[in-house]
Every structure is written in structure tokens, then in C-alpha cells.
Amino acid sequence: MDTSQTRAFQYEKLKLFIFLAGNMIIFILFSIAYYSHSSENDPQYILDLIITIASATISAIILYRIIVFRGDVITISPDGFHDVRVSALMIPWKAIDVISTSTVRGITAGIELTVSPAAKSVAGVTRIAKLRSRPGRLFIDSRTLEISHNDLLLCINAYAAAEKQRLGKHRD
DSSP: OOTTSOEEEOBOHHHHHHHHHHHHHHHHHHHHHHHHOSOTTOHHHHHHHHHHHHHHHHHHHHHHHHHHOOSOSEEEETTEEEETTTBSSOEEGGGEEEEEEEEETTEEEEEEEEEOHHHHHHHTBOHHHHHHSOTTEEEEEOTTBSSOHHHHHHHHHHHHHHHHHHHHHHHO
16 A cells, blocks of 8 residues: 555535434334323333434434534544544544554444543544543544545555654655
8 A cells, every 4th residue: 555645535415314314214213202291200101202312413423524524534644634524633643552442342343542541532522422432542433424435444554554654764
């Protein structure tokens, strides 16, 4: 892989619309279930309310992404990694310690970057990234991008390895 070039990836609109449709179906089903309960003391009532609110929130976020994000979402260059959903600025490769796959109940959810605290503060991590990421890590959601999770992971690893090799040559 040629790591001297800058690569950019956008959302795949079809994946976003499918994700939105799924959330809207969940929202409708749980809204119906929520309003069909006869008592507010029913534990299922509270669960239905929580799921309804969560699916509405997720749907609003997806609609926001469909409307607002028209250009590149992720940029990978010899200088570093940038995901507009995660940080305001490029994160240099030397600030990224570990690149790994994040899973939820055995299902691939995205990519996690272990980043130095100094780099996180300089890069201007977004509020959503702070909520979605574990301490010391940044979560990169790869499910709705035009590139597959595995190809994105290979690309990130290739650029990070090229930077380590370049830094190793300059130390001699």
C-alpha cells in the first residue's frame, strides 16, 4: 500500500439510510409498546420508554450525519489520522500507541485508537467521542463508511507502520 498519498473516506449513504430505517422501526415498535401499557408502575413501561428515547436519539444523530456530513469523514495521511466525528484536528501517528478492533458482544463495532492524553487535548476531541470512547482511547465507528472495517484497519495499520519505520530511520 502506498502510504505517501493522502486517503479520504466518506459515509456510504445507503448504509446510513439502512441504519436509520432500523432505528426508526425500533422507535415505532417501542413507542407503540410504551403507549399500550395501562400502568406507569409496570417495569416494562420504563424499559419501553428508555428504548424509545434511545432509538429516537440515535435516529436524530443519523439524520444529522446525513444532512451535515457531505465531504470526507476520515482522512489518513503520512502526517496522521483524522476523523471529523472524533476530533477537530489531525492526530499524528506518533501520538497513536495502539490500533485495535472494538467489539460489542462479539460483533465488530469499530476501531479503537489508544492515544496519548496530550494528543487528545491538542486534537480537540468532540463531545460525542468523549461519550463513546473509553479513557485513553478514541472509538472510530467503521460501520457506515464507504470502506469496509477490515480495509480501514489495514490502511490505518499500514500508515502507522510506515511512520514508525520513518521515525526509526531518522534516529540512526
